[in-house]
Amino acid sequence: KQRGHFLPRSRSTNLSVPLLPPGREQFHGLGSMYCRGAAAIILAYDVNHPQSLLELEDRFLGLTDTASKDCLFAIVGNKVDLTEEGALAGQEKEECSPDTDAGDCVSPRVPKQVQLEDAVALYKKILKYKMLDEQDVPAAEQMCFETSAKTGYNVDLLFETLFDLVVPMILQQRAENPPHTVDISSHKPPKRTRSGCCA
């Protein structure tokens, strides 16, 4: 199983959004292939594992070199439902107790190990790495999210934010550089001459 998660390439916009997780080493080589020409990349870490944030920088950032030059980056701290802070944000079901149905319980919550400010700091490092000016790109606070894939917390917000930013960019690029295509439906076959050669 390929552990990276990718939105399907949309036929109308030719948009793909690679979601790079702290996945297994064996799939590492595929990353740069999936990032080629990407308009937006989601770098996902686990809010309960600081190492997963560090790995985004150490192992995954280099894979984004093949992305488009004005590619957007979103940094996403997932599994927030497992944290105490997630509970304050109204996340998830009660912890397990002897009276709780097994299917209804979750692991005991723990304090969040990675803070949003750490993700903001990584976002700023990425801008430096890509030699982008902070004023030319969306603010770090807009592009760093905490989500729960399990409960859906902030997942719509993440994708809606990205699409709202990316789709106008793509439309503008198309208007500036219309694709070089040939309309074959209006093509007339060449007349045949007596000798059988084309005129």
Ligand SMILES: Nc1nc2c(ncn2[C@@H]2O[C@H](COP(=O)(O)OP(=O)(O)OP(=O)(O)O)[C@@H](O)[C@H]2O)c(=O)[nH]1
């Ligand atoms: N509680 C919780 N579990 C999650 C969440 N997202 C994924 N998981 C679980 O985490 C495990 C790994 O999920 P994957 O989708 O394989 O993600 P991954 O990035 O490859 O995984 P790891 O790096 O191993 O965490 C699975 O058991 C998922 O069900 C989440 O938001 N909350």
